[in-house]
Amino acid sequence: MIKLENVTKKYGSTVALDSFSINIHAGDVCVLVGPSGCGKSTSLKMINRMLEPTDGSIYVMGKNVTEFQPEILRRQIGYVIQSIGLFPHMTVAENVGLVPSLLEWDRKRIALRVKELVSLVGLEPGQYLEKYPRELSGGEAQRVGVARALAADPDILLMDEPFGAVDPINRDNLHTQFIKIQKDLKKTVVFVTHYIDEAIRLADRIAVMKAGTLVQYDTPEKILSAPSDSFVRDFVGTDRTLKLLQRFFVKSLMRPAVLTSGTEGMDIANLDELTVKQEDSLEEALSKMLGSRLKKMAVSDDEQKVLGEVWLEDIEKVAYKGDLS
Ligand code: ADP
Numbered sequence: 272m273i274k275l276e277n278v279t280k281k282y283g284s285t286v287a288l289d290s291f292s293i294n295i296h297a298g299d300v301c302v303l304v305g306p307s308g309c310g311k312s313t314s315l316k317m318i319n320r321m322l323e324p325t326d327g328s329i330y331v332m333g334k335n336v337t338e339f340q341p342e343i344l345r346r347q348i349g350y351v352i353q354s355i356g357l358f359p360h361m362t363v364a365e366n367v368g369l370v371p372s373l374l375e376w377d378r379k380r381i382a383l384r385v386k387e388l389v390s391l392v393g394l395e396p397g398q399y400l401e402k403y404p405r406e407l408s409g410g411e412a413q414r415v416g417v418a419r420a421l422a423a424d425p426d427i428l429l430m431d432e433p434f435g436a437v438d439p440i441n442r443d444n445l446h447t448q449f450i451k452i453q454k455d456l457k458k459t460v461v462f463v464t465h466y467i468d469e470a471i472r473l474a475d476r477i478a479v480m481k482a483g484t485l486v487q488y489d490t491p492e493k494i495l496s497a498p499s500d501s502f503v504r505d506f507v508g509t510d511r512t513l514k515l516l517q518r519f520f521v522k523s524l525m526r527p528a529v530l531t532s533g534t535e536g537m538d539i540a541n542l543d544e545l546t547v548k549q550e551d552s553l554e555e556a557l558s559k560m561l562g563s564r565l566k567k568m569a570v571s572d573d574e575q576k577v578l579g580e581v582w583l584e585d586i587e588k589v590a591y592k593g594d595l596s
Pocket residue numbers: 282285286287305306307308309310311312313314
């Protein structure tokens with residue numbers, strides 16, 4: 272869907288990208304991650320021709336980007352940035368409807384689309400459409416930024432640290448919303464961040480970059496379980512095994528219950544500590560098992576009915592191997 276081939280970008284004597292190549296698959300969320308100044312934003316901006324490479328080629332939907340008029344290309348690609356770039360003198364509705372009106376959609380279609388998108392990003396249209404950007408919180412403004420980028424239903428979305436300036440709780444909500452939206456829309460997303468945790472949470476594939484080069488390009492699970500070198504290992508952190516266990520869920524390791532026929536008789540006050548739910552991550556299960564010194568734990572549903580059990584040794588295997596095989 273998007274291909275960068277031996278792309279080099281120089282700013283005077285600074286080499287921002289050094290023969291950088293990457294192939295981003297349709298429908299994937301590809302997260303470019305790496306320390307500040309490693310060339311993430313530069314790569315992103317060349318995809319929609321906000322910047323031109325010094326050398327190398329870039330292909331979007333099979334065509335060299337130089338074959339597109341830059342304005343046409345930019346209208347076909349959604350773009351979300353940290354400072355949002357909402358126009359202050361335009362309402363939320365006008366901001367979100369900007370690209371459709373440039374594309375000369377009729378007014379009714381634009382109004383419908385704007386309403387649909389504002390709801391999609393979790394805002395109540397009746398309450399927000401006529402507001403101005405200054406009347407929005409940082410998190411709300413980011414949601415409007417995402418809605419605006421999606422307005423003309425682009426196949427590709429470029430996101431440059433879009434949630435970087437939002438507080439942790441709002442960021443967490445935005446992540447949940449993003450994952451939900453992406454599940455339905457299946458856009459090809461290129462997302463820039465310097466937070467490894469954000470990359471792990473959102474990515475289908477992570478591209479770890481260092482000084483204008485690609486160090487490792489892999490699934491989050493592989494990046495965590497098999498970092499290609501000490502740079503990646505240091506970047507993902509010493510808690511990489513725990514981060515890996517956050518990616519897998521109790522449901523996938525559940526064995527039939529032989530441990531106990533029910534949670535009857537258990538100390539109700541401690542029930543939450545002594546059982547896990549199917550949708551809990553293996554990290555949560557491990558934490559409870561370590562805390563209670565149990566090697567096997569019951570998996571219960573919301574009515575406290577036992578559905579099965581999870582074993583510490585199975586979690587250890589996943590931690591060691593990096594997958595469920
Ligand atoms: P990142 O997004 O990973 O933080 P950038 O792509 O913004 O990195 O920058 C890569 C390198 O290029 C950095 O060394 C940065 O200082 C340099 N750079 C970026 N933009 C410019 C510019 N307009 N002029 C000169 N140097 C730049």
